[in-house]
Amino acid sequence: MPPALRINAVAFVSASNAPILVRTFVDGGDDLKYHYLAHTSLDVIEERIAQPKFNECYLGLLFSMEDVAVYGFMTPLKLKIVVALALTDTVVRDADVVLIFKAFHTAYMRSISNPFLRVHASPESSALVDPSPALLTEANADARKVTAFKRRVDDVARSVLGHDNILE
């Protein structure tokens, strides 16, 4: 992994376009800004997936705004993952970004597959065949479950960044 690839933030957005987790990895980072970036990127994602013959998960560079380049990824179950990388002049290899996305996806999958998530879940959430992503939202009152998810996401970011400046 090239060391220059810097993840500023990652956002997980549910199939219904509600935020699941927005995590920033910048010291004193403006959380709100990355919320906005994640939200606006949904537009570009919808535009991309509406194109005929598009059947990839990786959606490529969505846009670059201010000092970040926003990349998008959508899983077959329509979970959207948006990564904001620090803007760079050098070529960012798609393969590297795909790797990051897959790692984040795996982190999500591992967290949502936790059978104990459903123990105290509301009947609406647990009745679904696919566990509701709402189980992992930050609004979830049971913060313990979210913590594990956050930790996994941070682990991915840390391994990409190669150092320990993740906010605990």
Next chain:
Amino acid sequence: MNSYPVELLAQPCPVMFVAGLEAAPPPTPPVQTPGSGAAPTPTSAGSPGHPRVQSLSTTHQDPFVVLQQRLRDALTQTPKNAIWLADRGKTFQVHLVDKNVRFPPRKIFPPTPANRLEEALSASTTARSPLSPLMPSSPLHPDGLIAPIWMRKHLDLVPSVFVLFLRLWELPAPKSPLEGHDNQDREEERRHDMDLATEIANRKKSALERGIKLTVVLIASRRMLDDPNLDSRLTFIRRQSALDSRAALFVLSPVSSAELADFVRSLQDALYESAMEYYSAHSKRVRRKRNRHATPASTAPIPPVLSANPKPMPLRPAGWAVRYEYKLATFAEFRAEEEVARKHYEDCWIQLVDMFSSTGILPPRTKRWAEAKVLVDCISVKICKLYLYHGEHARALAHVNRHVQRFAELSRAWGIGEETFEFWSWLARQQRWLGELLEHGLRGSLKIPSHMPHEPVNPALAAQLAAAGGLAPGSKGASLDLGTALQLGIGVAPASALQHPGYYYFAAAKYTQMRFDRFLKALDLEATQPSALSATPGFMNEKKIDHQALVLELYTRAYDLFKKFSPTASRLTLYIAYHIALAYHNGGKFDLAVRFFERIAKTYRREQWGMLLNPILRTWYASARQMHEVEPAVRLLFEMLAHGVNPQDGTNAAEELVELLKSTSPDKDESLVLDMADARPLGDWTPIFWSNSVFVNEPAPFQLHLQARHGVPFSELPVSALLLFIGSSETPSIVVQHAAGEKTPPVGDVSQVDVGQFSLEDAAKEPVTVSADLRAPSAPGRLVVCGAVSSALPGRLEISKAVLCLQEGSWKIEVPIDVGHRDLAAAPTSLVWLSSPGSPPTFVAVHRQDHGVTTVKHPPHSVAVTLNHNSPAYLDEAYPIHIDIVNDDQRTLAIHVDVLLQPMEHGAEDEIRLGDQKSSALLKGVPCGILGPGEKMRHTLTLSSTRAGGDRVLDISVQSRAVTGDEEEIVAAEADGDESLRLEDHEGAKADTNEMLHTLVVPTIPPFDCSWTVSYARPLQSMREPADMAAYEPDAFESDVAANLMLTCTVPGPWDVELKSVQLDHSNLGSSRAQSCSSELDDFPFVLQSGDSYSATVSMALSRLLQGGPEPPLGAVRCSWRRASSDDVSATSSTLIPLPFLNPPGDDLVAFVDPPSTAHLHVPFTLRLVVQNRHHSRTADLALQLEPSDNFVVSGMRSGRVPLLIAGAQDEMLFNFIPLACGVLKLPTLKLLDKRSAVPAAATDPYGDGRSGSPAPNGQPEADLVPVPVRDARFDVQFESGDEVYGIAERMTILVLP
């Protein structure tokens, strides 16, 4: 880009001056006026003495005026000073000028040097351009780089080609073709031509000085073109005016617009080369100068910077290099050599950056420094544009990024870093020009690329490059072409990925906002600590700028562009709209800001992006406060409360709300109803019903949990009451009044309010009212309203709405809350039922999805249904199934029965019948009458199965409806078949229904297992003669074979069958005839018990026509029977047993003998041999052999040929036998041989019927001939299944008595 001089940005095109096409008013035809010299003025054209010209020009019908107008239009199509030219091939920038236009002075001699330094530098006395920094009068003196005026000179003031339109003098048209021109006319013509040539020569001279190509277009009438003198006149004019021989003289007559366009095209094509030469010459000159300059400059020491003396230094070598590079680039642009131009511009940019790096060469914040900054920005625009022309987006953006990055660094060094407004102003300007340039380009030929990832074009190469790390950022391979990387599908450099201009405007707007913030800071600082900054012109200028308007303009442009490029995308535009709203808010336009906020908030609420909503709510609230709008402010405070947002840091929304309510009073007396339908409610409201269904009038326990969220302290809100609405009621069913600290002291975190048990109908009249402390719940506590509600009517029961009432001063506020809809994303936590409010309270988890709803139902009817029948059923019988219904309920019930007979697979034709309804599949809603409490009824369903045995499946549904007195009549009428009254139509009748389902499987078997045994015999009577006409009568019947059919029926089922009759059904016997049936002799009826068999024999005569293959079943035996156990004696079922397939023996040649049974010794008896040819067409050829015997003396043919037997004929032969011994003697064997069967296969005749077949050759051994069996007519019986058993002639015996 408006802040840059347009000359430095415009796309240069070769410049063409066009003279002689002055505009129509005043109408002045460019006709050479004789005697007026080389300077004809517009006024001179109208002078007396030229009445003809005058008369021509005054009228608008004049074709020459029209021609001029069209020429003007056609020539000036290229837009002036366009920044982006989509079509850059062989086009000129045309300027319409006066014929006597003067060019700016080319070179002048400098005035006497004023001091020695300048003298030293401009030692040469050579003439210089007035724009040269070496000229003291120049604006660039002494150290300027490039002034826009230099660019203007080449764009507007000096052409590369000069086209002069002149009118060729013409003689008046002769009055008649015969009239010739006299010598006087010729002389005048020559005089005019001479003047014309002089004018051209003068112009030519001035053009030649500058190396400008002069082309003359003579305008003449069409008549003139045919004049034989024209050529000589043109030659004369050219020679006299010293015009070039090539592309220098054209003649044009008034033509149509289309032809004119062709002319203009060809004129430009012809002159393009000259223009190129002109600019090449300029380039050569500049290059020469650069080379000359470069040599000494490289060695000459840079004069030391005299810090004490701010006197401007003359231009340094680097500056000269910048000048030359810039000029070379510009001339290359004129020549449309874009690659060359870009390289020169890039060199120029590098040189300039070098100059900027040294504060000695370009001291910051000086005039020259500012000029150079403008120049370097403009050069960047050009480089970017030249890349974009060729679709090299990545390189274009890479250059912009480099430019921005480099100058950002330089700015920091100059002390105008990120903390200054100048920096952000400059940065915003960079983004803005990029956006504007892209907009210009998009109007032309530019296409914004898509950044969709795609498959590598060359996967192998891409993989190789990727593996080599050639593209890893930071490595040396990072210099790999960004465009190539994109093409290869490896990835993109995000900073070099071109996006639509909206993004750049957006960035510009953001930077302008930063600039404004910095400026405000500086302004504050200046107010407290005045410094030198406030006196700088930059600061003074900044004060005059309306930053808010600028920010708004940029955001609005970005907004429009985002809308244009992605019309469906609303979120991006909302994001910008948020910024616009903020700008409006900051600019004090609160009403506009609020309008924006309203729109934005809708989407954010819907998509549950609370984080984004928070700042909007805050600013919106601030705007509302500024506008003194209390109601929206209250509403916003509620929403903020729900989201746990405070209006400002350090404040509390609840306190703010109370304060607001205290300080204001409502406009109206009515209570204010806040519509919070799409907003997040205050706290989590969860209604739970204990069970999902209850019976009518049975209490349904329910709880409504109100859980406060963090930051929503109910205790601080002036809550006065909580109204709960159950079902579709318009009035509240439950009213919980607030009473501080009353009745329900919270236990732990839970306060419980018990409203007790009540009925919905009573609550509709008067709501259940209780008191409780409603201000208790504070996070994480919860308030539980519990009770039990009953309903007299069936239906859905739910808490549809809750209304939170607040009261403060004169304010009455109602907040409706939709409790039915539970926000899954907001509250995915477990659902609990408060089981015990003790300490600690205990909860039971609820695992029902529709926890907020319960269904009120009628209790089920107590009806017993039993089905009685005796299976298995027999086919063809009417099988009764008794449905016994007993009403064990207290209600009177109307009963309906549905019966569905499941379809069978093998096409059985069954029928069900209930009452007077029958169907093959479904009986629906068969009314069975009314059943009072304790009564019972029996209905009989009849199932008739035919054809095939197997299981019949019946679904029987017994429906009961509770009926009241008056409905009973309806049901009774319905049961009588009166369709006019239906119970369904009766109000409320449908409500209390119940249904019982039974599935019945009826095994069905046939009543008899039948088998047939068939045997055949041949009748001995003689055949009809072939020519017997009786055979052709319509009802002629000749029996060839007698069939004997024996039927055996066994009863397989457990039930005894009473056989009533067995009859042969004669109806369909076809060409056979039944002769007798043994059952006619039997005594019916009699009972066959299970396993008993019954037999009957049918004798039939078969016609010969039937022979030759199995016969279809003809006729049937009809058995009439009934179930012996059935009570109904008269019931008769009828089963048809079809006759079997008949397959009578099909031999063609038949031979019989009929010996007597006994003979007497030595008494002769006669043996008759009958040979029949039964074949329909073939003639029989037979040979007879009689084997000798010791026991008999035979007279008759011993051996020989039987006479030929034609088809259908028979022959008889008689033999006399005299027995010689006594006892059972074997008769001598008669052998008949079919000679035709020995015909070899090869000789078989084509007809196959022997009509022309040749007989067997004489030498044929008889052993090969097929013998025809000779049968004993006494025993001729043949069974269908096996061979003939009896009657073989070889074994015939006779008893000879003494």
